[in-house]
Amino acid sequence: MNLMLDGLIPRLEAWVQEELGAQRKLLSNLKLQEQAIQLTDLDSLDRYIQEGRKLRATSGPRDRRRHMLLKDFERVWSVSAKALTLGSIAARLGSNGRRLDTLRRELKTTLKEIGGIARRVRTFARYHQSVIHEVVENVLETNTDAIEQGGALVNTEA
Secondary structure (H helix, E strand, O other): OHHHHHHHHHHHHHHHHHHHOOOHHHHHHHHEEEHHHHOOOHHHHHHHHHHHHHHHHHHHHHHHHHHHHHHHHHHHHOOHHHHHHHHHHHHHHHHHHHHHHHHHHHHHHHHHHHHHHHHHHHHHHHHHHHHHHHHHHHHHHHHHHHHHOOOOOOOOOO
């Protein structure tokens, strides 16, 4: 194995560990969002959404590091960085890629779980939105006099 490749492997593994940690934090946040939306705890939901946005905002530097690492592998192997994946890199590394492959599988599992919870949260949010929309429509239909007079005051806590 060449010297440059020996230096790239630990850097890529460190990046995957950092990405895995970030994705696990996001997964935890999504679980809290799901719980808050199921309990209709809007204050907590708002707080968790804001925290989730902050977590997603930290991905820029990691994405740039990943891109730079893939470019380094591209130079070593003369393979387009766009064609390289963690799985293909681990396979090319053979026995030196075992740890990377293990980390890759953990990241893949975490991302799959994030996708499932994100879909559920989106479904719950759409459901709540449709219920609120229906309630507002019903209130407005029963208060046609108020609408004709310029508006209606709706108590959404009721």
